[in-house]
Amino acid sequence: MPTIEKGDKVLVSGANGYIAMWVVRSLLERGYAVRGTVRSAAKAKFVEEYFSGLGYTDKLEIVIVEDIIKEGAFDEAVKGVDAIAHTASPFHPNAKTPDDLIKPAVHGTVGMLTSALKHGTGVKRIVVTSSCAAVLTPLPTPTVFSETDWNESASREVAEQGDNTHPMTIYRASKTLAEKAAWDFVEEHKGALTWDLSVINPPFVFGPAIHDVASITALNLSLLIWVNMLTATTPKPKDELLASNSWVDVRDVALGHVLALERPAAGGERIVVAGGPYIWQEWLDAANSLPGDPLPGHPLYKGDPSLLDGDKTYLVSYDTAKEKRILGLKLHTMLETTQDTLADIAKRGW
Numbered sequence: 001m002p003t004i005e006k007g008d009k010v011l012v013s014g015a016n017g018y019i020a021m022w023v024v025r026s027l028l029e030r031g032y033a034v035r036g037t038v039r040s041a042a043k044a045k046f047v048e049e050y051f052s053g054l055g056y057t058d059k060l061e062i063v064i065v066e067d068i069i070k071e072g073a074f075d076e077a078v079k080g081v082d083a084i085a086h087t088a089s090p091f092h093p094n095a096k097t098p099d100d101l102i103k104p105a106v107h108g109t110v111g112m113l114t115s116a117l118k119h120g121t122g123v124k125r126i127v128v129t130s131s132c133a134a135v136l137t138p139l140p141t142p143t144v145f146s147e148t149d150w151n152e153s154a155s156r157e158v159a160e161q162g163d164n165t166h167p168m169t170i171y172r173a174s175k176t177l178a179e180k181a182a183w184d185f186v187e188e189h190k191g192a193l194t195w196d197l198s199v200i201n202p203p204f205v206f207g208p209a210i211h212d213v214a215s216i217t218a219l220n221l222s223l224l225i226w227v228n229m230l231t232a233t234t235p236k237p238k239d240e241l242l243a244s245n246s247w248v249d250v251r252d253v254a255l256g257h258v259l260a261l262e263r264p265a266a267g268g269e270r271i272v273v274a275g276g277p278y279i280w281q282e283w284l285d286a287a288n289s290l291p292g293d294p295l296p297g298h299p300l301y302k303g304d305p306s307l308l309d310g311d312k313t314y315l316v317s318y319d320t321a322k323e324k325r326i327l328g329l330k331l332h333t334m335l336e337t338t339q340d341t342l343a344d345i346a347k348r349g350w
Helices: 018-029 041-053 099-119 153-164 167-188 221-230 250-262 280-288 321-326 334-348
Strands: 009-013 033-038 060-064 083-086 125-129 143-145 196-201 204-206 244-249 270-272 276-279 316-318
Touching: 009 018, 018 033, 018 041, 018 083, 018 250, 033 041, 041 060, 083 099, 083 250, 099 125, 099 167, 125 167, 125 250, 153 167, 167 196, 196 250, 204 221, 204 250, 221 280, 221 334, 244 250, 244 316, 244 334, 250 321, 270 321, 276 280, 276 316, 280 334
Parallel strands: 009 033, 009 083, 033 060, 083 125, 125 196, 143 316, 196 270, 204 244
Antiparallel strands: 244 276
16 A cells, blocks of 8 residues: 655654654654644643744644544544554553553554544554554563564453453553454455554663653653663662563654554554663663763662673563564664663753
8 A cells, every 4th residue: 555755644643642752753854744632732732832842833733632432532633644653552550440451542543443444535554553562471481572472361361350450461451452453453344444554563662751741750651660770779689680571762663653654565564663672780781881970860770780791581582573674773772772861861850
């Protein structure tokens, strides 16, 4: 199917989010117009003022969609756009019931696709933000995952445990169920679609924030975990310092969304965008290798560098061959992400 061209208008849902703000910025910087959805006038004001400060007033419009699970919530927003980046989905550790995360994730995604089917006559492609939470199943031994893998265990746990399910398991289930619902929708309606679907699956996302954040404690969850580790004031146990997962810079995820809209080969593909595996001690070493005092007022935690003297064990890593073949991102390094994120926090005076 045709892909977007410079000057086209792209709808970005949840445009005030951590990843979404960088998606909007990447689109604007590459010559596209953007229509963003947010949930309130206050959120709209922040997004408009931020991008106005960068000189993009004429290329950006913000519309309010208060409730993404309401039937027809995106019906008006999809009209007159050439593509869609659906990023809106909750990610927080405070879910009391599975529906707190699963309902908005699934209904919001299906609702966007339904609106695009009914009213998005000019839409050429839709990119949905999924997650590696929909890919990996936590295992006790080092494992390399790929786009062929699905996290089936989280959904089973939710079905079995209901309201007693751990919030992070509910989150993982929400991403799996929402992504599967998207692919099922495309299969069910493939004869009627004028657009195709691409899905981006990032692991833990770190990097500088440009969304509306008033303090360190108000950061989005993944970045808050990162900051808390680097500025820890009490010693962490060895197993926590050696805890392993995979990560990606938020700017690379955002550009990945844009490239997935631009590249014909991304249509119909599920694409893992990952910077690589990590051990927490590696982040501490990177931060402490920076010159001067990168975060005034917050002594950086050193951990135990000797823990990395032997072989490193990365429990979770990803085969990113598809991303390299289709998107070809030049990914930020761990040191670049660390330096830029700490510099941003220091600039804010936190």
